[in-house]
Amino acid sequence: MKYILYQLKNHPLAIVGIAIIVFxxxxxxxxxxxxxxxxxxMDSEHQMAAPGENGHLLGTDSLGRDLxxxxxxxxxxxxTVALLTSIFSTFVGVVLGFSAGYFGGKADSVxxxxxxxxxxxxxxxxxxxxxxxxxxSNIASLTIIVSIAFVPATARVSRGVLLTEKSQEYVSAARxxxxxxxxxxxxxxxxxxxxxxxxxxxxxxxxSIMMVASLGFLGVGxxxxxxxxxxxxIENKPIISQAPWAVLFPAxxxxxxxxxxxxxxxxxxxxxxxxx
Amino acid sequence: MNDNILEIENLHVRFKTxxxxxxxxxxxxxxxxxxxxxxxxxxxxCGKSTLSFSVMRYLASNASVxxxxxxxxxNLLDKTENQMEKYRGNRIAMVFQNPYSSLNPALTxxxxxDEVGMHHQGLSKKKAREATIDAxxxxxxxxxxxxxxxxxxxxxxxxxxxxxxxxxxxxxPDLLILDEPTTALDVTTEAVILDSxxxxxxxxxxxxMYISHDMGVINKVAEQVVVMYSGEIVERGPKNLIFxxxxxxxxxxxxxxxxxxxxxxxxxxxxxxxxxxxxxGANEGGCPFIDRCDKRNDTCESKYGMRQIGEKHxxxxxxxxxxxxxxxxxxxxxxxxxxxxxxxxxxxxxxxxEGLHKIYGTRRKVYAVNxxxxxxxxxxxxxxxxxxxCGKSTxxxxxxGLYKPTKGRILFGDTDISIAWNKRSKETLKDIQLIFxxxxxxxxxxxxxxxxxxxxxxxxxxxxxxxxxxxxxxxILNKVDxxxxxxxxxxxxxxxxxxxRVAIARALxxxxxxxxxxxxxxxxDVSVQASVLNLLNDLxxxxxxxxxxxxxxxxVINYLSDYIMVMYAGKIAEYGKRDEVMEPPYHPYTEALLSxxxxxxxxxxxxxxxxxxQLPDPAKKPKGCPFAGRCHRQVGEICEKEYPxxxxxxxxxxxxxxxxx
Numbered sequence: 060m061k062y063i064l065y066q067l068k069n070h071p072l073a074i075v076g077i078a079i080i081v082f083x084x085x086x087x088x089x090x091x092x093x094x095x096x097x098x099x100x101m102d103s104e105h106q107m108a109a110p111g112e113n114g115h116l117l118g119t120d121s122l123g124r125d126l127x128x129x130x131x132x133x134x135x136x137x138x139t140v141a142l143l144t145s146i147f148s149t150f151v152g153v154v155l156g157f158s159a160g161y162f163g164g165k166a167d168s169v170x171x172x173x174x175x176x177x178x179x180x181x182x183x184x185x186x187x188x189x190x191x192x193x194x195x196s197n198i199a200s201l202t203i204i205v206s207i208a209f210v211p212a213t214a215r216v217s218r219g220v221l222l223t224e225k226s227q228e229y230v231s232a233a234r235x236x237x238x239x240x241x242x243x244x245x246x247x248x249x250x251x252x253x254x255x256x257x258x259x260x261x262x263x264x265x266x267s268i269m270m271v272a273s274l275g276f277l278g279v280g281x282x283x284x285x286x287x288x289x290x291x292x293i294e295n296k297p298i299i300s301q302a303p304w305a306v307l308f309p310a311x312x313x314x315x316x317x318x319x320x321x322x323x324x325x326x327x328x329x330x331x332x333x334x335x
Numbered sequence: 336m337n338d339n340i341l342e343i344e345n346l347h348v349r350f351k352t353x354x355x356x357x358x359x360x361x362x363x364x365x366x367x368x369x370x371x372x373x374x375x376x377x378x379x380x381c382g383k384s385t386l387s388f389s390v391m392r393y394l395a396s397n398a399s400v401x402x403x404x405x406x407x408x409x410n411l412l413d414k415t416e417n418q419m420e421k422y423r424g425n426r427i428a429m430v431f432q433n434p435y436s437s438l439n440p441a442l443t444x445x446x447x448x449d450e451v452g453m454h455h456q457g458l459s460k461k462k463a464r465e466a467t468i469d470a471x472x473x474x475x476x477x478x479x480x481x482x483x484x485x486x487x488x489x490x491x492x493x494x495x496x497x498x499x500x501x502x503x504x505x506x507x508p509d510l511l512i513l514d515e516p517t518t519a520l521d522v523t524t525e526a527v528i529l530d531s532x533x534x535x536x537x538x539x540x541x542x543x544m545y546i547s548h549d550m551g552v553i554n555k556v557a558e559q560v561v562v563m564y565s566g567e568i569v570e571r572g573p574k575n576l577i578f579x580x581x582x583x584x585x586x587x588x589x590x591x592x593x594x595x596x597x598x599x600x601x602x603x604x605x606x607x608x609x610x611x612x613x614x615x616g617a618n619e620g621g622c623p624f625i626d627r628c629d630k631r632n633d634t635c636e637s638k639y640g641m642r643q644i645g646e647k648h649x650x651x652x653x654x655x656x657x658x659x660x661x662x663x664x665x666x667x668x669x670x671x672x673x674x675x676x677x678x679x680x681x682x683x684x685x686x687x688x689e690g691l692h693k694i695y696g697t698r699r700k701v702y703a704v705n706x707x708x709x710x711x712x713x714x715x716x717x718x719x720x721x722x723x724x725c726g727k728s729t730x731x732x733x734x735x736g737l738y739k740p741t742k743g744r745i746l747f748g749d750t751d752i753s754i755a756w757n758k759r760s761k762e763t764l765k766d767i768q769l770i771f772x773x774x775x776x777x778x779x780x781x782x783x784x785x786x787x788x789x790x791x792x793x794x795x796x797x798x799x800x801x802x803x804x805x806x807x808x809x810x811i812l813n814k815v816d817x818x819x820x821x822x823x824x825x826x827x828x829x830x831x832x833x834x835x836r837v838a839i840a841r842a843l844x845x846x847x848x849x850x851x852x853x854x855x856x857x858x859x860d861v862s863v864q865a866s867v868l869n870l871l872n873d874l875x876x877x878x879x880x881x882x883x884x885x886x887x888x889x890x891v892i893n894y895l896s897d898y899i900m901v902m903y904a905g906k907i908a909e910y911g912k913r914d915e916v917m918e919p920p921y922h923p924y925t926e927a928l929l930s931x932x933x934x935x936x937x938x939x940x941x942x943x944x945x946x947x948x949q950l951p952d953p954a955k956k957p958k959g960c961p962f963a964g965r966c967h968r969q970v971g972e973i974c975e976k977e978y979p980x981x982x983x984x985x986x987x988x989x990x991x992x993x994x995x996x
Contacts, residue, residue, distance in 0.1 A: 065353050228777035232841075235736050235756045236794055237764045250781030 066330050076322030079315050087138050090131035098124065098132040098286045107302040120291075120305045121298050129286040130312050136281055137271050137288055137316075140201045144267040148206040149260040152213025157244050160218035161225065170218075174211040182208035183273055190279040201280065205267050216259045220252040254331035261327050265320035272313045288313050340509055340542045341367040341390070346402035348385050348394065348566075349617050356617035359385040359398075361566040367559070369509070372536060372543035374557025374574070376550065376589070378860040380612040382566035383546045387512045390544070391429055392419050406510070425455040428503035432515040434495035438487040444498055445483030451505045470501040473538075475531060491950070492723075493524035500532070504539065511536075512544045517552060521722040521887060526931040526943035529555050548860060550590060551933025554578060562586045565615055565623035568641075572648030578935065582650040584630045592865035594894040595935055599913070600872050605865035605894070611830045622652070630654050679714040679897070681987075684746075685881050686711040686734065686849060691743035693729050693905075701953045703729040705905035705961075706743065711849065711898075716875065716882040718896030718913070720889055720928070724950055726905040727885045731851045734883060735769040747849070765795040768842035772854035774834035778826040778841075784812070785822040788841045796845040811840045814877075815870060832863035836870065843874060851883045856891060868895060889932050893917055898987070901925050904951050904961035911988030922990040923968040960993065970994055 067073055095114065105113045106123040117126040159170035177185075186204045190196050193204075224230065225248065233247050274280040275289025283290070288309045295305035348360035360382045367373050375383045388394050390404055392411060404411045406422065414422070431437045439447055445467055452463035464483070471479035474497045487495055496516055503511060513532070517525040533556055536543055545556050553560060553574075560577040562570040562585065570583040581587045591606035598605070610627040622639045625631050631654070638653035693704040704726040711717050719727045733740050736756040745753045752763055771777035778787055788808050792798045798807065809819050815836040826834055835855060842850050852871070856864040872895060875882060886892050892899055899916040901909040901924060909922040916925060927944040946965045951957060960966070963974040970993050982996060983989045 062353060228771040228773060229779040231737055232769070232771065232777050233779075235764060235767075235769060236791055237756065237759070237761060238794065247779055251779070 073326035076319040079319035087134045096125035096128040098128045117308050118304045133286040133288045140271050141267040143202040144205045145260045145264040148209035148213050153217045156214035156217030160221040177211045220255045224248045258328040261324035338369045339366045340369050342405040344403040349399050351397045357614045358617045372557050373559040374553035375546045375561045376553050377563035381563045425506045427510045428508040429512040430516045434499045455506050470505045474501045510542045514546045522931040523946045550935045570650040576648045583652045584628045585624050592862045594890045607866040608862040684710045685713040687746040689744045692741045694741045707907050714879045715897040717898040718892035719885045719900045720892045721902035725902040727902050731853050731885045735851045766848045768847040768850045770852045770855045773858050774838045815840045849881045853885045909990035915988040920996050923966050
């Protein structure tokens, strides 16, 4: 703990990153109770209102919906999906990558080729195709699809860190003690790979926010009326000359969160990996 | 101007870290004359490398340096980075410990050496290549043109290091800094390199700064010796004075804890230095050695300081010649406290190995072990010695079950155990334990000491009761001189010696009958090595386990073993009882090995037998005597063509050679 504080002191940028993440978490949890508008209410008197007009802190869109309310409610869905995605893809990635790397041989080759094929398709296209077929996107389907798109990357990273640890002598020591494969993989090796794996998971967190926002932008993300940051950008694009804030604020929201998480991820990698 | 090439004055180097400011080099002053060589010795963590890096101005960004480093009268600490370029690599060159990581594996050797000349001396590509070939010729590398075209991984470690030295000599520097250049190499290679360094020093009129933890090596190359402890110089002076008449208690302790030729376990216990080198805070003063010193008294702190002992001989101790404590140097040997061990049964066989082969790889084959037969008697210690790549570790790993033999049988008692770990019974796994070379890597960094030791007991000795197990673990920790406080610690909180003790405790916790020790002390400092060897020896007397002790260090093998097996290129060269092997008649390889071991006693200098050529290519199926290509006693064509017959001297002593006794 003390060590983390010491590192924080040397990396002031990380404090900014963490502050922004905390800000968005508070918004997602308590934001809805702090504002007086709902995300669907249309203020027909004040369409495309400028920020501050008639109590709309960030203004309204072309239908007169409060932008702040939509951004705050939008943060809930995007954070939920991103968090679940990074946990889920890391979990599946570790299990797959560890098994392939540990047993090696044919299983490993098959695994690598399968991952190559998945990786050859851009994740965004892959997700779009699956979502397009399913038609109906919600939090659950978005999570599963984005996770599938991310598994190859996390699995490869997990396989890589397992391979470096596998050659360590403590693994040999466990083998000649007659330990089972599962024990060696998850009790002996896993605790020593948490650093890179956590770093990968936080990086995935940032990527999945980008991905969910992009899917929203392309119209295959969360379905209206649920607000979605990416969708907000595209649906307000026609009014960009009259009400630029309607595009600017959701875009800023996406950018701030993604950058903050990237900074945080860098910091985590410094603390966890360089500690040894 | 005097003719000192390097003058270091009151040098302080401090590092700012998370744990606060600590001092790595503290008030160090030394001078080095032209064409003089200085040896810097001390255990790891004593600031030797930091000292040499600060001469190159090559320190991490969290370091702060005070004092003066004068190269030919100019203070290097005042230079800007750009000005330093003129010195670094050009006037002052450095050779690092690990040649493999100092050379870029993606570029040819010639290209890397050419760069030096082109960058520092502005030579054209053609001229640079000429300089490169010159430098390689200087190092006596046969076929320099061919070597220049190769990549680093295509030559052996010893040649890589010679290339690194050639690279450092390219600009004909005045000052060459060598940071443990031979530590990673075999003794035979080390002997060759040390000789050429010495020769080149005079030929090129260079000054040398040679850093090593090995007294024997320093004895060979240095004229002046500086002993460092915890960032400070504790003793300095001409080599002969230091080795013949060491004054500082640390120097004495260091000399005494090396197992030297002739020291054997029945007669002596090795001297050790209790404790370990501690990091010092920036403001701590006084004698750094005080908590490990056996001669300290109340006046130590107040009277601390450098004083002159003789001409050019200084030591930082007031009690250097104290008479109220017995002089350990004169009574070098502490008799072993235990009663002599009962002799073991020479006819019983605990482990019997027959025609053991190991071939790695399927398409590109590597012949690691090529048919060896030996047996281990219960309660005895067999020492396996040889250069790296001779198959000694592979043999140990096959016995302990990490690898399955390609051919041949391993019999343990009545059971055939020529199978890998996953097929062995719990009993066998329990009975044969393995201690690894690097304790830091053989203990899981995420587990506590209690988990590490307890797991083996739970898994193999069926001790399921946690409380009972914990009590047993504490008992064992006490046996290896660690206490109950260590239960909750994790390996990275322990020093190297402590880690190896935990590894030993883990092996012993389930009372095995055979412990395979794979170079258990080669990653440790000499003082720690001594205490680990003492411990292994005591424990062997107590537990009656047999050891198969693998090491490249003949002194260590000689100290601990009852039997010695000399291996070369996957074959046994010589086998016999310790005294039989250590005395003539020798196998020519044993003779060469023995001659290459650096001697600590300056009066007993000897000429090493230079082994020319390289180890036989392990990818080719061996034919004839594997040693023939390097042998200095080759008798004729028969050596290349026919595998030598076994020559027996006694029931237990034999070697494989065409030379008849």
